[in-house]
Amino acid sequence: MISEYICNLCGTQNQVDAGTNEKVPGPLCSNCRSSTRFRKVAYLVSKHVFGGTGRLDQDGDCELKGIGLSDAHPVENCMKRFSNYENTYYHKEPMVDIMQAPSVPGVYDYLISSDVFEHTPPPVAAPYHNAFAYLRKGGKFILSVPAQPTGTEHFPDLSDFQILETKEGHTLVNATKDGKLEVFNNLRFHGGPGSTLEMRIFSPDQVMSLLQEAGFSKVELATDLPEEFGVSDIRGLSSFWIATK
Numbered sequence: 001m002i003s004e005y006i007c008n009l010c011g012t013q014n015q016v017d018a019g020t021n022e023k024v025p026g027p028l029c030s031n032c033r034s035s036t037r038f039r040k041v042a043y044l045v046s047k048h049v050f051g052g053t054g055r056l057d058q059d060g061d062c063e064l065k066g067i068g069l070s071d072a073h074p075v076e077n078c079m080k081r082f083s084n085y086e087n088t089y090y091h092k093e094p095m096v097d098i099m100q101a102p103s104v105p106g107v108y109d110y111l112i113s114s115d116v117f118e119h120t121p122p123p124v125a126a127p128y129h130n131a132f133a134y135l136r137k138g139g140k141f142i143l144s145v146p147a148q149p150t151g152t153e154h155f156p157d158l159s160d161f162q163i164l165e166t167k168e169g170h171t172l173v174n175a176t177k178d179g180k181l182e183v184f185n186n187l188r189f190h191g192g193p194g195s196t197l198e199m200r201i202f203s204p205d206q207v208m209s210l211l212q213e214a215g216f217s218k219v220e221l222a223t224d225l226p227e228e229f230g231v232s233d234i235r236g237l238s239s240f241w242i243a244t245k
């Protein structure tokens, strides 16, 4: 069965053969290679930040000031049309370490963080508090994180740790706060080893609590699946949130 969707990041009309569906997180846009996750984030940014129809590629430039945390290329390339948007990185300029509080708080109208918070070291609540701090009152936080009904913290006592490369693969060695040595194998990296170690899987209840405890006045779980943008299959998708300061 052939179905069609419009990529809301680049405007390309795509055809998907459901019989040969690309595996999760596909299907990818034939032009900009956006995944379902990127198109869902674009949909939420368009609707909840810019007041648009969900087609981020058609939204006009505006004064709103925003940042992305390592937004992926298809998202970044579309967002670059918005003059007050800046993508930021953990490892290069312009640099934002979301584990640190902003030096000047309360200046951004929106912040985008898509599948980043599963990679931050403990404490798990810190990036939620810092995201809140970056925003002005009324600012929007568009968040996605991998979530399952039961969340898991892979390394709950992480303190002084190193990731070692061995013949068998990668090993995490941790000295806990009370001096106990821990060794973990079978590490999960997203997008290749580096700073992309999966530290945890969230549960939706946990994300809700973390956003509320950070101080957000309104927290919504975005379950809508805009099929017209090729977001119709929830298998393997993250959970998506709009939080308002």
Ligand SMILES: [Zn+2]
Pocket (backbone or CB within 6 Å): 007, 008, 009, 010, 011, 012, 029, 030, 031, 032, 033, 034
């Ligand atoms: Zn596209």
